[in-house]
Amino acid sequence: MACRLILLLRFTLFATISTAPKIAAIYQPKFGCPTECGELRDIPFPFGTSPECYLDDSFLVTCNRTFSPPKPFLRKSTTLEVLNISLDGLMRVSVVVARNCYDESGARIKGKSKSPRLRLSKFRISNIHNKFTAIGCATAAVIQGMGGQNFSTRKLYSTGCISQCGDLENVVNGSCSGIGCCQTSIPKGMRNSSFTVNLFGTNGSKFAPCSHAFVVEEKAFNFSSLDLKDLSGRMHVPVALDYAVGEESCAEAQYNPSYACRAKNSECINSTNGPGYRCNCSAVMISIEESFLHHNNPLKC
Numbered sequence: 001m002a003c004r005l006i007l008l009l010r011f012t013l014f015a016t017i018s019t020a021p022k023i024a025a026i027y028q029p030k031f032g033c034p035t036e037c038g039e040l041r042d043i044p045f046p047f048g049t050s051p052e053c054y055l056d057d058s059f060l061v062t063c064n065r066t067f068s069p070p071k072p073f074l075r076k077s078t079t080l081e082v083l084n085i086s087l088d089g090l091m092r093v094s095v096v097v098a099r100n101c102y103d104e105s106g107a108r109i110k111g112k113s114k115s116p117r118l119r120l121s122k123f124r125i126s127n128i129h130n131k132f133t134a135i136g137c138a139t140a141a142v143i144q145g146m147g148g149q150n151f152s153t154r155k156l157y158s159t160g161c162i163s164q165c166g167d168l169e170n171v172v173n174g175s176c177s178g179i180g181c182c183q184t185s186i187p188k189g190m191r192n193s194s195f196t197v198n199l200f201g202t203n204g205s206k207f208a209p210c211s212h213a214f215v216v217e218e219k220a221f222n223f224s225s226l227d228l229k230d231l232s233g234r235m236h237v238p239v240a241l242d243y244a245v246g247e248e249s250c251a252e253a254q255y256n257p258s259y260a261c262r263a264k265n266s267e268c269i270n271s272t273n274g275p276g277y278r279c280n281c282s283a284v285m286i287s288i289e290e291s292f293l294h295h296n297n298p299l300k301c
Contacts, residue, residue, distance in 0.1 A: 037063035037072040040082055046245060046260075047085055055245065055260075058122045075121075083238055089271070089278045090126065091243055092217065094236040098141070098195035101210040101230070112210070117194045118145075120241065124273045125190045129240035131183040131218050133176060134197060135227050136211030137165040141182075143215065145193030147274070157187040168207055171225040180208070181223040186215065189274050215239050244276030253277055 033053035035043045040061075048054030049063045049072075061082055062073045074080040074093060083092040101112035118125070125145070134141030142160035161182035165171055171180040197213035208228035216237040226232050245260050246253060250268035253259045261268040261279035268277050 037061065038067070038069035040072045040084070042085065043072070044085055044087060087280070089243055090129070091123070091241045092238050093241060095215065095239045096236055097231060097234065098197050098213040099210055100197050104206070115194065115196055117192070119192050123191070123241040123243050125186050125193065125215060126240040126242050127186045127188045127190070127273060129217055130186050130215050132159060132161070132186055132213070132215050133181065133183045133221065134161050134163050134211070134213045135181050135223070135231060136163055136197070137180065137208040137228070139163040139197060139211040141195065141197040141211070141213035143193055143195050143213070145190040147187070147189035147191050157190050159184050159187060165208065168225055171228070173224050174222055176223050180225065180228055242271065242273040244271035244274070244278050246277070247275040248277070250277045
C-alpha cells in the first residue's frame with residue numbers, strides 16, 4: 001500500500017510539472033547577445049540584433065555593417081535609424097523630413113519633394129516628447145496617422161498647422177507661433193503616419209523657396225530664420241517613440257504565462273500611450289534585461 005502511495009505521488013508530481021504552464025523562453029535573451037551597433041552603445045532587451053535576443057520581430061534592431069561605423073535600423077528598415085533606446089520605454093529614431101520646393105512662379109520643382117510615411121507597427125509617436133512642425137511661408141502642413149486603444153483598432157488621426165511670413169523682419173528665432181514656423185501637438189496613440197506639406201499662396205519666396213513638415217523631438221529642435229532656406233540642409237530629424245510589451249495592462253498580463261515582469265523586484269508599468277506595459281526594477285535600476293527575466297532565472301532584479 002505504501003509503495004502504491006509513493007508511486008501515485010510521483011506520478012501526480014510528474015503530471016503537475018508536465019502540465020504546468022510554460023513560461024515562453026522568448027522572454028529571456030540568450031547569453032552573450034550583442035548590445036552595441038556602431039554609435040549605439042546599449043541595446044537593451046526587449047530589443048536585440050540577432051535571433052533569441054529580442055522579444056519578437058517588432059523589436060529587431062538590424063545592424064547594417066555596410067556603413068562605417070555600422071548603423072542600427074529598426075526592424076529591417078533602411079530609413080529608420082535608431083539613435084537611442086532608454087530604459088523608461090522611450091526610443092529615439094531618425095526620420096526623413098517632408099519637403100516641397102517651388103520656383104518664383106509657384107511651380108513645384110521636380111526632384112526636390114519628399115512625402116515620407118512612418119510605419120511603426122507596435123510603436124507609438126510620443127505625444128509628450130514630440131511636436132508636429134512646419135516651416136515656410138504660405139505653408140500648410142498636415143499629419144495623418146492610424147491609432148487606437150489596441151493594435152487591431154484602426155482609428156484615423158489628423159492634425160496640422162499653417163505658417164506665413166511676409167518678410168524676414170517678422171520672423172522671430174526660437175518661435176513657432178505661425179510666422180515662418182508653426183507647431184501643433186501630436187494626438188495620443190498615433191502609430192503609422194504620413195506628412196504632407198503644400199504651398200497655399202501663388203508665388204514661391206526667394207528667402208523661403210521650400211516648405212517643410214516633420215515630427216521632431218521637441219527638445220532637439222530650435223527654430224531659426226536660417227531654417228527657411230531649405231531647413232539649413234537638414235534631411236532627417238530625431239523622433240521619440242514609446243514602446244511597450246503586448247496589448248494587455250499589468251493587471252491583465254500578470255495572469256498570462258508569458259507575463260514578462262517576473263523578476264523578484266520587477267515593477268510593471270502600464271503604457272501611457274496606447275496598450276501594453278513595460279518592466280522596471282522597482283528598488284534599483286540595474287538593467288531592463290533583469291526586470292524582464294522570468295522567475296526561474298538566476299539573475300535578480
